[in-house]
Amino acid sequence: MGRLDGKVAIVTGASRGMGESHAKRFIKEGAKVMLTDLNEESGQKLAAELGDNARFTKQDVTKLEDWTRVVAATEEAFGPITILVNNAGILGPVTTTVDLDEEAYQKVMSINADSQFLGAKSVIPSMLKAGIGSIVNISSLAGLRANYGFPSLAYVASKFATRGMTKAIAAEYGANNIRANSVHPGFINTPMMVEATDEGGGDALKEIFLGRLAEADEVSSLVLFLASDESSYITGAEHKIDAGMSAH
Numbered sequence: 001m002g003r004l005d006g007k008v009a010i011v012t013g014a015s016r017g018m019g020e021s022h023a024k025r026f027i028k029e030g031a032k033v034m035l036t037d038l039n040e041e042s043g044q045k046l047a048a049e050l051g052d053n054a055r056f057t058k059q060d061v062t063k064l065e066d067w068t069r070v071v072a073a074t075e076e077a078f079g080p081i082t083i084l085v086n087n088a089g090i091l092g093p094v095t096t097t098v099d100l101d102e103e104a105y106q107k108v109m110s111i112n113a114d115s116q117f118l119g120a121k122s123v124i125p126s127m128l129k130a131g132i133g134s135i136v137n138i139s140s141l142a143g144l145r146a147n148y149g150f151p152s153l154a155y156v157a158s159k160f161a162t163r164g165m166t167k168a169i170a171a172e173y174g175a176n177n178i179r180a181n182s183v184h185p186g187f188i189n190t191p192m193m194v195e196a197t198d199e200g201g202g203d204a205l206k207e208i209f210l211g212r213l214a215e216a217d218e219v220s221s222l223v224l225f226l227a228s229d230e231s232s233y234i235t236g237a238e239h240k241i242d243a244g245m246s247a248h
């Protein structure tokens with residue numbers, strides 16, 4: 001028996017990195033999964049590999065009309081949605097506040113934070129129909145604290161925002177059996193991190209108690225737990241997965 005039998009999930013940013021890993025674990029545990037991403041080619045290929053319980057829809061998470069389309073396609077394929085993983089995100093430019101241009105700031109806020117509002121707004125009506133729901137908002141260690149000039153103010157602000165939104169949703173919809181939790185990864189071995197650092201972590205490695213980056217699948221274990229009924233009494237909470245980086 002799978003840990004997500006009977007569940008219907010949307011995972012955003014699922015064409016690569018952690019989103020891909022979460023989608024794979026969900027399928028393995030019996031869920032039906034709608035993968036979404038801007039990158040259609042990789043997303044379609046991955047969904048085909050994952051079999052009949054997976055579908056892909058191209059989506060820009062900053063657009064409400066795209067959310068409407070994704071919710072309709074998911075309900076049509078699988079029925080009411082019971083899990084939403086708001087995973088899509090970008091790092092944006094790594095630069096000081098004075099040098100951060102307004103357009104770049106808005107883009108980071110829009111993809112990382114506004115998208116999670118639009119996702120909740122669009123998916124909660126389907127969860128209300130299902131009578132149960134779990135929203136997992138991917139924040140970051142940067143949603144708990146700022147560190148040594150990496151990443152930018154925009155990234156930090158966007159990840160603090162998702163943490164606040166998570167608590168607001170948990171408070172508003174707890175009575176409807178809809179839970180919301182935020183996940184705060186440290187340094188994870190994904191294309192985003194590899195693109196951002198020369199040596200896959202750089203100086204930050206010194207601060208990681210376990211002395212290595214996490215693999216995406218290690219984060220999927222936490223996301224799976226929060227998505228499943230095993231975490232039925234956990235909502236409005238922050239879940240760090242950082243090998244001690246925030247314990248200093």
Ligand code: NAP
Binds near residue numbers: 015060061138184190
């Ligand atoms: P990733 O490898 O860059 O994957 C992110 C995915 O999101 C990409 O497939 C990307 O598509 C997609 N995406 C970007 N903008 C989008 C949009 N507007 N609409 C739909 N999809 C979009 O990143 P990751 O490292 O797996 O990160 C996943 C999440 O974890 C992000 O929210 C990130 O901020 C967070 N996080 C990551 C780390 C880390 O160490 N890696 C640490 C803390 C938190 P394209 O490739 O087409 O742009």
